[in-house]
Amino acid sequence: MNITKTLDVKGLACPMPIVRTKKTIDTINSGEVLEVLVTDKGALSDFAAWAKAGGHTILDQKEEAGVLYFYIQKA
Amino acid sequence: MSNKVAIIAANGGLFDAYKVFNIATAAAASDKEVAIFFTFEGLNLIHKQGMQALEMPAGKEHFAEGFAKAQIPAIPELVEMAIELGVKFIACQMTMDVMGLTKEDFVDGIEVGGAVTFLEYAKDAAPTLTF
Numbered sequence: 001m002n003i004t005k006t007l008d009v010k011g012l013a014c015p016m017p018i019v020r021t022k023k024t025i026d027t028i029n030s031g032e033v034l035e036v037l038v039t040d041k042g043a044l045s046d047f048a049a050w051a052k053a054g055g056h057t058i059l060d061q062k063e064e065a066g067v068l069y070f071y072i073q074k075a
Numbered sequence: 076m077s078n079k080v081a082i083i084a085a086n087g088g089l090f091d092a093y094k095v096f097n098i099a100t101a102a103a104a105s106d107k108e109v110a111i112f113f114t115f116e117g118l119n120l121i122h123k124q125g126m127q128a129l130e131m132p133a134g135k136e137h138f139a140e141g142f143a144k145a146q147i148p149a150i151p152e153l154v155e156m157a158i159e160l161g162v163k164f165i166a167c168q169m170t171m172d173v174m175g176l177t178k179e180d181f182v183d184g185i186e187v188g189g190a191v192t193f194l195e196y197a198k199d200a201a202p203t204l205t206f
Contacts, residue, residue, distance in 0.1 A: 013145045015101040019156055022104035046101075053105040 001059065001071060004032035010039045010067060017043050018050050025056070025074050033059065036070045043068055081197035082111040083205040087119030089129035089150070094206045095120060096153040103160035110200075111157075112193035114167035117206075118174070121164055121181045126150050158184055165193055 007024045009017040017038045025034050036047070047070050051058050055075035062069050080102040084095045095111060103109045119125040129150055131138060148156075158164075164185040171177070171187065178187055186192075197203050 011146050013147050015097045015104065016148055019100050019104045019160070022106075022160070050105050053107075 001033060003035045003071070004028050006035040006037070008037045010037050012038070013040055014042045014046065018046055021047075021050070021072070022054075025054075025072065028074055030074050032074055034072045034074065036072065038068050038070070039066060041068075043070070047072075077199055077201035078106070079108045079110075079196070079200035081193070081200035081203040082109065083193070083203070084111050084113045084117035084120055085115050086206060087116030087125070087129070089131050090135075091117070091206055092120045092126070092129050092150045092153075093147070096150065096157055098204060099162050100153060100157050100160060103157065103162050108163075109157075109161075110163040110165060110193070110196050112165045112167065112188075112190075113170075115170050118166060118170055118176065118181075120150070121154065121166065121185060122176075123180060123182060126154060126182070154182060158182070163196075165196075 005024060005028055007020060009020050012020070017036070017040050021034070021036055028034060047058065051072060057073040058070055059073050060071040082095060082099055084091065099109050099111055113121055119129065165188045166181055166185050168187050168189050178185065
């Protein structure tokens, strides 16, 4: 997977991870992939809902040492 | 499907502020058009000085530690974020008249309007939320 940009929002609480992700995805092109590192557990369902709302695709996600990684392909 | 979210902010405490601005910024970040109608105590949430010192509900002051520990952003920061994301703020003219407030008492960029202004915006919004 070709990652265009990485956003680290570890430690931030709702709604900041989503807000920052939105602002960052606005800076990449359609089809490019944004990697987001987040520790807010609400992100598990929030990122899925947020991607759906914007038509973006979550290509992959994983959890490692308490950190959630999302790989979002911009619509 | 409506792409508009309409929010009425009618209360002026710290918890009220978080309820309003968290939903508003989350909606705006999800590509929704968002407007908030601030009325009565809700005006406190966008008052230049008032928003700096919003109070916790009586008896809940011990949550201050939890807010700090969870790294919750301060309200002025969320207000700025909301404005940046294009959230529209409508301050209630009637309440402002009653309280002797002018547009200059509030954060920049607000609109002042009456109930009809909000209703016209909200007529095709889903959801409409009241806090």
